[in-house]
Amino acid sequence: MKRLKWKYLNPKHFLAKDFGLIELIAVKVAEWKSNNEFDDIRCFSISGWHTIASLEEVDPTTYTKLRKSKWFIFAGKGE
Numbered sequence: 001m002k003r004l005k006w007k008y009l010n011p012k013h014f015l016a017k018d019f020g021l022i023e024l025i026a027v028k029v030a031e032w033k034s035n036n037e038f039d040d041i042r043c044f045s046i047s048g049w050h051t052i053a054s055l056e057e058v059d060p061t062t063y064t065k066l067r068k069s070k071w072f073i074f075a076g077k078g079e
Contacts, residue, residue: 004030004073007061011076019050019076026078029060032071041071049075 006028016024032041032053041053052074058065060072 002033006030021078024076024078028075030073032073044073046075049077051075
């Protein structure tokens with residue numbers, strides 16, 4: 001797996017329950033990049049964060065339409 005470039009997003013634009021949380025304090029996102037066919041986005045985790053994998057047609061950091069769908073990892077932190 002290549003190094004992911006994380007960008008923080010406004011947590012008010014997300015539901016805490018989507019991350020399995022009651023209250024959402026922080027959200028960050030990174031585009032999934034892998035050069036190994038055995039890397040599985042569904043198994044990705046970060047200590048202290050709740051992660052979600054999502055196939056998106058719009059870039060969640062710039063809100064521009066992508067030419068083709070891409071996988072992104074959303075990570076939420078809270079209670």
